[in-house]
Amino acid sequence: MTRRFKSYSIAEFQAFINTLSIRRKITHLQIHHTWKPRKTDYRGEATIASMWQYHTNTRGWRDIGQHFTVSPDGLIWDGRSLELDPAGISGHNKGGIMFEMIGNFDQGEETLEGKQLDAIIAAVRVLLQKFNLTEKDIVFHREYSPKSCPGTGITKQWFLNEVQSRKIQELSDQSYVNAPQWKKSAIDWLYKERLISSEDWKKQIESSLPLWAEALVLRRIFEKIKLGRTPF
Structure with a gap:
């Protein structure tokens, strides 16, 4: 059996989030990259379904690990129920909402840019406002793990600057x-x-x-x- 997944444009994502009422207390947003699949491997919903199959069949999780996946074409795909903690950072998942960005953003590999960058920044901003969080509540995977996630090519300060500066651009x-x-x-x-x-x-x-x-x-x-x- 394969799950179906829904994609949102930035505007659709904002409208969806604004209608939500979540019982779980949200304390932070997790930012990850897939590493594999890469941006060049992306095949729409089939890529999201493949991650779901790996997470559930191979790793034995109850569902796909992330709440949202941001794809290279700027779509935001749904995932795990927002009433469940993510399977993202061992020991630090409680209260989190997890974003997975498709791509390998280590230095010398792929670049977070264009529609994908627009989508992740907009989605983060929507959730910060929805749950009354601040930029201090944005967490990179590597802050609690020896992994490079979400990629050595992305510095935390650069990402936070994008979140902050785009308020003015809007x-x-x-x-x-x-x-x-x-x-x-x-x-x-x-x-x-x-x-x-x-x-x-x-x-x-x-x-x-x-x-x-x-x-x-x-x-x-x-x-x-x-x-x-x-x-x-």
């Missing part, structure tokens, strides 16, 4: 792009403090009060509070 209002640096700094600060999201920005596009002005005021209030001063 802003649909060009006023951010064209704004002077002091306005951008105020907006960036709110993102860093997790006080706004790209959705918040979109709601403010038609507002008579620019978001940068609100950000600047809030920033000054927080700075005064941290110094023990009355903000008003």
Whole structure:
């Protein structure tokens, strides 16, 4: 018997996640690469089904190990039930959601780029927001294992920078792009403090009060509070 698997575009994945209600407490996101199969081995659903067969028939697991698989064409494939911990990092699976990226991303091998990079970063951002997590809750397999996973060609800092920087890239209002640096700094600060999201920005596009002005005021209030001063 072979399981069927469903693929999502980035937009479909976001819509799917936003409808979920999960009883299990989510504490972190795990990032892995397959190593084998490589990107060049990818054959759509057949590749996901092959991993499922290996995990269940050879390794004896109850299901495929990962919750989601990100393929070279930018699709996000479903997997293990989100109500189950992953089979990803021995001794560190409780509370995790596991992403498996198809490819060998060790140095000198394949590169995480293009649609696949867009998909993993977008999916991670959706889950960070859904479960009120931060970039500190993103875990690379190699942090708890002698393996190189998710590949020596991917540094943790580069990956986190991609997650953070793409928040700004998603802003649909060009006023951010064209704004002077002091306005951008105020907006960036709110993102860093997790006080706004790209959705918040979109709601403010038609507002008579620019978001940068609100950000600047809030920033000054927080700075005064941290110094023990009355903000008003």
